[in-house]
Amino acid sequence: MKAHVYVTLKxxxxxxxxxxxxxxxxxxxxxxxxxxxxxxxxxxTLDGSLAADPARxxxxxxxxxxxxxxxxxxxxxxxxxxx
Amino acid sequence: MKAHVYVTLKxxxxxxxxxxxxxxxxxxxxxxxxxxxxxxxxxxTLDGSLAADPARxxxxxxxxxxxxxxxxxxxxxxxxxxx
Numbered sequence: 001m002k003a004h005v006y007v008t009l010k011x012x013x014x015x016x017x018x019x020x021x022x023x024x025x026x027x028x029x030x031x032x033x034x035x036x037x038x039x040x041x042x043x044x045t046l047d048g049s050l051a052a053d054p055a056r057x058x059x060x061x062x063x064x065x066x067x068x069x070x071x072x073x074x075x076x077x078x079x080x081x082x083x
Numbered sequence: 084m085k086a087h088v089y090v091t092l093k094x095x096x097x098x099x100x101x102x103x104x105x106x107x108x109x110x111x112x113x114x115x116x117x118x119x120x121x122x123x124x125x126x127x128t129l130d131g132s133l134a135a136d137p138a139r140x141x142x143x144x145x146x147x148x149x150x151x152x153x154x155x156x157x158x159x160x161x162x163x164x165x166x
Contacts, residue, residue: 032133041124050115
């Protein structure tokens with residue numbers, strides 16, 4: 001079973017990487033892209049005990065995302081645990 | 084309208100960042116995580132013309148992901164265009 005965590009900078013934080021990508025797309029003549037935000041993506045493979053209990057997996061992955069993968073001062077996260 | 088692109092290292096490529104995170108989780112006594120892979124996440128905000136035509140948006144975002152956001156030698160991508 002897999003879980004996916006997406007970490008992005010908060011809206012209030014300047015995203016220099018995203019702006020650089022957006023600028024590159026403009027210069028390369030890609031149309032229709034108003035904004036780009038860049039973040040981190042983590043794919044966690046859950047083993048035995050956690051994979052067998054989706055409710056506990058959700059709680060545990062959320063704890064990992066909050067305590068380890070995200071810097072709460074400047075970042076926020078969303079997550080998805082595969083059913 | 085938003086599109087989401089997830090870029091990860093190919094399975095055959097050593098993911099040092101992911102292994103470092105997995106090791107840290109083990110040392111911090113988080114149980115049940117067999118493996119971690121780390122990648123990049125791009126959130127694209129589509130404007131007018133592209134937002135009005137989901138089929139074209141899908142094609143265009145796939146082109147951006149393939150030609151700009153991904154290094155095809157070592158990376159692969161998945162994408163999702165919001166309906």
